[in-house]
Every structure is written in structure tokens, then in C-alpha cells.
Amino acid sequence: MAHMSDALAREPRPARRHDREILALAVPAFGALVAEPLFLMADTAIVGHLGTDRLAGLAIAGPLLTTAVGVCVFLAYATTAAVARRVGAGDLSAAIRQGMDGIWLALLLGTVIALAVLPGAPALVDAFGASADAAPHAVTYLRISALGVPAMLAVLAATGVLRGLQNTHTPLYVAVAGFAANAALNLVFVYGAGWDIAGSAWGTVVAQNGMAAAYLVVVVRGARRHGASLRPDAAGIRACARAGVPLLVRTLALRAVMLIATAVAARLGDRQVAAHQIVLSLWNLLAFALDAIAIAGQSIIGRYLGAGDTDGARAACRRMVRWGIGTGVLLGILVVASRPLFTPLFTADPDVRRTLLPALLVAALSQPVAGVVFVLDGVLMGAGDGPYLAWAMLVVLAVFAPVALLVPRLGGGLTALWWAMALMMAVRMVTLWLRIRSGRWLVTGAVRA
Structure with a gap:
């Protein structure tokens, strides 16, 4: 009976430890996840005041862009798992090296997608049945936004690196700052500079590149601290792709x-x-x-x-x-x-x-x-x-x-x-x-x- 009492007394402690771990990671992650779709919502609110044709163009280009990025969410998932394993094994240098391979893969994929979208934007917009009024605005938004795809995918991979390092607070801070910058730049470029729907696209591109730069600063500092190489490694990139x-x-x-x-x-x-x-x-x-x-x-x-x-x-x-x-x-x-x-x-x-x-x-x-x-x-x-x-x-x-x-x-x-x-x-x-x-x-x- 005494042994059973001791077991019951000890049992909640691991449970409470797991609860603390889950909350410490999940709450900031939830904030970052909610901040992400606010990018397109901010664009929609600002572009909506430019006219129905512009809003219709965004309604076509926006889902195309989010789909292209969304199918690459594996960059975050696979990187998180691989980095977390290295962390558990006590090898932070290898963990960050693994993360850098994921970031290099993201930049390569993002460049390929951008190079495909730039000339293919009119055909993609036509395939979605855009009207004659909306099509030019959709093409403009899609082509400019394509320039931010490498940064968007780098953000996914870098987010995976930090999650694997058990850090979900930094992605929250970067996501909130990115949303605020995106909203401010949209207002300045669309209304202040008079760039119309192109201003909204440029605002998002600048904000996404700023987020990618912030993540890279954090990862590079970690790499230097733990002696991890920042150079692209072909074998590591292929391994990330296979995973x-x-x-x-x-x-x-x-x-x-x-x-x-x-x-x-x-x-x-x-x-x-x-x-x-x-x-x-x-x-x-x-x-x-x-x-x-x-x-x-x-x-x-x-x-x-x-x-x-x-x-x-x-x-x-x-x-x-x-x-x-x-x-x-x-x-x-x-x-x-x-x-x-x-x-x-x-x-x-x-x-x-x-x-x-x-x-x-x-x-x-x-x-x-x-x-x-x-x-x-x-x-x-x-x-x-x-x-x-x-x-x-x-x-x-x-x-x-x-x-x-x-x-x-x-x-x-x-x-x-x-x-x-x-x-x-x-x-x-x-x-x-x-x-x-x-x-x-x-x-x-x-x-x-």
C-alpha cells in the first residue's frame, strides 16, 4: 500500500512537467499561427478600398500564392523533427547544421517557384477564369509577390529550426512584427506612394524578406556560437528533400x-x-x-x-x-x-x-x-x-x-x-x-x- 501511495504521489509530477512543456511551446506557436493569415487579411482590407476589380484580382492571386507556399509546409515540419532529434542527442552544432540544410533547400525551392510564376502568371490567372477587369491586377499582384516566395519558404524552414530548438517565442515575435510591418508598408505604398495594388504586393514582399532576415540573424548567431557551418551541403540538402x-x-x-x-x-x-x-x-x-x-x-x-x-x-x-x-x-x-x-x-x-x-x-x-x-x-x-x-x-x-x-x-x-x-x-x-x-x-x- 505504501508503494502504491508513493507511486500516486509521484505520478502527477511528470504530468505537470509535460503540461508545462506543452504550454510553453503551444501558446507562442498559436500566436504565430494566428498572425500568419493576417497578412492576407490586411492586404484584403487595404486593396478592398481601391475598387472591386482590384479586390477580385487579389481574390484570385492570393489563393494561388498561399497554395504555392502551403504545399511547402513540409519545410517546417521535417526541419522541426530533424533538429529536435539532434537537440535530444545533445549535439546543438549538428542540430543547427541540419536546420541550415533545410533553409538552403527552402531558398532553392522558393527560387524555382518564383522563376516559374513570373512568366506563368497570366496563364495561371486565366486558368482561374479571371474577368478582363480583374486579370491585369491579379497578374500584377502575383508577379510581384512571387519575388517574396524564397523568403516565405525560408521563414517556414527557419521556423522549423527554432521549433526544433524548443523555441516558439521567437517565431511569435517575428510573426507579430512582420504583420505590423506588412500593414504599415501596405498603407504607405498603396495610398502614400499611390502604387495601387502593386503597392500592396511590394509591402508584403518587403515584410516577408524582413522576417526571413530576422530569422537568419538568429540562426546565424546560433551557428557561430556552436561552431556550425553555414555553407550549403549538397548531401544534407538532398537528405532534407527526401525527408x-x-x-x-x-x-x-x-x-x-x-x-x-x-x-x-x-x-x-x-x-x-x-x-x-x-x-x-x-x-x-x-x-x-x-x-x-x-x-x-x-x-x-x-x-x-x-x-x-x-x-x-x-x-x-x-x-x-x-x-x-x-x-x-x-x-x-x-x-x-x-x-x-x-x-x-x-x-x-x-x-x-x-x-x-x-x-x-x-x-x-x-x-x-x-x-x-x-x-x-x-x-x-x-x-x-x-x-x-x-x-x-x-x-x-x-x-x-x-x-x-x-x-x-x-x-x-x-x-x-x-x-x-x-x-x-x-x-x-x-x-x-x-x-x-x-x-x-x-x-x-x-x-x-
């Missing part, structure tokens, strides 16, 4: 799920797709809170496995799952309780509101499942288990696509589509949980073999 390919596949499959859902909603009618856009926007907002815990998971799990501590990794995983479930329950309750307040902000159409409500309730009910999914996704990313994540997401896509495409044929409405989304999340949870239960992700060492 990123599975995560790229995972991201593309996930984006395919979202595109299919929107396409199905569009086939259901204008009222249905309008309500779907509102639910999807809210879903993406809630994802920031859950993704913050996933980012903490990437950093913590990578560090434990790098140190060879599988028991610590398992314990941290269990604790983060509880955090994911609790956060999901809280978010679901918040959505249901606050729906009378935020629904009027999105639409005054009573038909859209009636269509929206049941789909919104389904999204709210699925938040605890989403919490588990985000956490386990982050845990496996931190473990460097990218190939499994890629295959698992392809399985999810294979299950979701036929179910979603049957919704219009079977006469289901938006609520049925969101039940299909809930099914998608449930399948993701099962595939991730099976991997966690297997223990095959618990590969220790400074480098995952």
Missing part, C-alpha cells in the same frame, strides 16, 4: 480532401456552398488551436527520441492526447454556445443560416476527434514517421472521395457532406492510433534510420 517528400504527399492529399469537399458543396447549390464556406472558415480557425498542440508534439517527441527516451516519448504522447481531447471538447462547446453571435457576422440570409446550423453542429461534434488527430499527426511528425503519414493520408483520401461524391447523387445536403468530413477525421484518427499502438514510430537516435 520532406512524404510530408509533401500528405499535404497534397489533405488539400485534395478540402478541394473535393468544396467542389461537392458547389454542386449542391449557391446556398449550400455559401454555408459550407462559413463552416470551413470556422473549421480552419479552430485548427490553429489544435495545430499549436501538434507543433509542441513535434518538438517534444523529436527531442525525447533523439535522447533515446522512449518512455518519455510515450508519456508525452499520452499527455498531449488528453490535451487534444480536452481542447477539442472546449472548442466544440464554444462553437455551439457562440453561434448566435458569430453567424450574423457572416451572412444575413435566413436560408443560408438555416443550412449552416446543422452542418456547424456536426463540425462542433467532431472537434474532440480533430484534437486527437492533430496531436497524433504532430507526434508522428516529430518522430520523423513521414512515409506512414503519407500512406495513411492517401488511405483517408481514398475513403473520403467516393463518400463525398455520392452526397449529391443520394440527395444529401450540406449536413451529409459534413458528416463525410467527420468520417474523414475518424478514419484519420484510426490510422494514426494504430501506428501509435504499434510502437514502430519509437525510433531513437540523433538521426532516424
Whole structure:
């Protein structure tokens, strides 16, 4: 009995330690994640006052730009896991060297994307059906913004470096400063200098390059402090690229799920797709809170496995799952309780509101499942288990696509589509949980073999 009492007295201490670690990493990460989409929101608010044709141009160019950058988010994920492992192994010099390889890869990819977008901007804009009035503004914004893509990708990779080093405060400070600079420069260039929509694009480019410079200063200082080389290493860059390919596949499959859902909603009618856009926007907002815990998971799990501590990794995983479930329950309750307040902000159409409500309730009910999914996704990313994540997401896509495409044929409405989304999340949870239960992700060492 005495031994049991001692065990119970000791048990909360590791739990509290994990809680402190999760909060210390997740809260700043959440702030940085929320600051990122504010860039485009600031551009939208400022450009919106220039006229409908300019705003329409931004509405086409903006998603093209964010998609090009979004599919490269593996630069942050893969770098976080690789750097955290080296940190856990106690080799900070190698950790920073690993991070520099990720940054060099980001600069190379960003340059390739920019060189492709500059001449291809008119064709890309035409492919999205831009009107004759909006097309020139979309092309202008897209071409200028392309010059900032290398910096945007460098920011992703450098963010991964700092997360791997267990530092999420610096990305928060840089993101907030970048947003403030972007808003100020947009106002100066658009209205002060009279550069029209081009001023908005230039403001974003300058702000993104400033953020990249700030990150590089921090990383370079760390490299000099620990004697890490800053020169590009071909073998290291290739290794980063190989580690990123599975995560790229995972991201593309996930984006395919979202595109299919929107396409199905569009086939259901204008009222249905309008309500779907509102639910999807809210879903993406809630994802920031859950993704913050996933980012903490990437950093913590990578560090434990790098140190060879599988028991610590398992314990941290269990604790983060509880955090994911609790956060999901809280978010679901918040959505249901606050729906009378935020629904009027999105639409005054009573038909859209009636269509929206049941789909919104389904999204709210699925938040605890989403919490588990985000956490386990982050845990496996931190473990460097990218190939499994890629295959698992392809399985999810294979299950979701036929179910979603049957919704219009079977006469289901938006609520049925969101039940299909809930099914998608449930399948993701099962595939991730099976991997966690297997223990095959618990590969220790400074480098995952």
C-alpha cells in the first residue's frame, strides 16, 4: 500500500512537467499561427478600398500564392523533427547544421517557384477564369509577390529550426512584427506612394524578406556560437528533400480532401456552398488551436527520441492526447454556445443560416476527434514517421472521395457532406492510433534510420 501511495504521489509530477512543456511551446506557436493569415487579411482590407476589380484580382492571386507556399509546409515540419532529434542527442552544432540544410533547400525551392510564376502568371490567372477587369491586377499582384516566395519558404524552414530548438517565442515575435510591418508598408505604398495594388504586393514582399532576415540573424548567431557551418551541403540538402517528400504527399492529399469537399458543396447549390464556406472558415480557425498542440508534439517527441527516451516519448504522447481531447471538447462547446453571435457576422440570409446550423453542429461534434488527430499527426511528425503519414493520408483520401461524391447523387445536403468530413477525421484518427499502438514510430537516435 505504501508503494502504491508513493507511486500516486509521484505520478502527477511528470504530468505537470509535460503540461508545462506543452504550454510553453503551444501558446507562442498559436500566436504565430494566428498572425500568419493576417497578412492576407490586411492586404484584403487595404486593396478592398481601391475598387472591386482590384479586390477580385487579389481574390484570385492570393489563393494561388498561399497554395504555392502551403504545399511547402513540409519545410517546417521535417526541419522541426530533424533538429529536435539532434537537440535530444545533445549535439546543438549538428542540430543547427541540419536546420541550415533545410533553409538552403527552402531558398532553392522558393527560387524555382518564383522563376516559374513570373512568366506563368497570366496563364495561371486565366486558368482561374479571371474577368478582363480583374486579370491585369491579379497578374500584377502575383508577379510581384512571387519575388517574396524564397523568403516565405525560408521563414517556414527557419521556423522549423527554432521549433526544433524548443523555441516558439521567437517565431511569435517575428510573426507579430512582420504583420505590423506588412500593414504599415501596405498603407504607405498603396495610398502614400499611390502604387495601387502593386503597392500592396511590394509591402508584403518587403515584410516577408524582413522576417526571413530576422530569422537568419538568429540562426546565424546560433551557428557561430556552436561552431556550425553555414555553407550549403549538397548531401544534407538532398537528405532534407527526401525527408520532406512524404510530408509533401500528405499535404497534397489533405488539400485534395478540402478541394473535393468544396467542389461537392458547389454542386449542391449557391446556398449550400455559401454555408459550407462559413463552416470551413470556422473549421480552419479552430485548427490553429489544435495545430499549436501538434507543433509542441513535434518538438517534444523529436527531442525525447533523439535522447533515446522512449518512455518519455510515450508519456508525452499520452499527455498531449488528453490535451487534444480536452481542447477539442472546449472548442466544440464554444462553437455551439457562440453561434448566435458569430453567424450574423457572416451572412444575413435566413436560408443560408438555416443550412449552416446543422452542418456547424456536426463540425462542433467532431472537434474532440480533430484534437486527437492533430496531436497524433504532430507526434508522428516529430518522430520523423513521414512515409506512414503519407500512406495513411492517401488511405483517408481514398475513403473520403467516393463518400463525398455520392452526397449529391443520394440527395444529401450540406449536413451529409459534413458528416463525410467527420468520417474523414475518424478514419484519420484510426490510422494514426494504430501506428501509435504499434510502437514502430519509437525510433531513437540523433538521426532516424
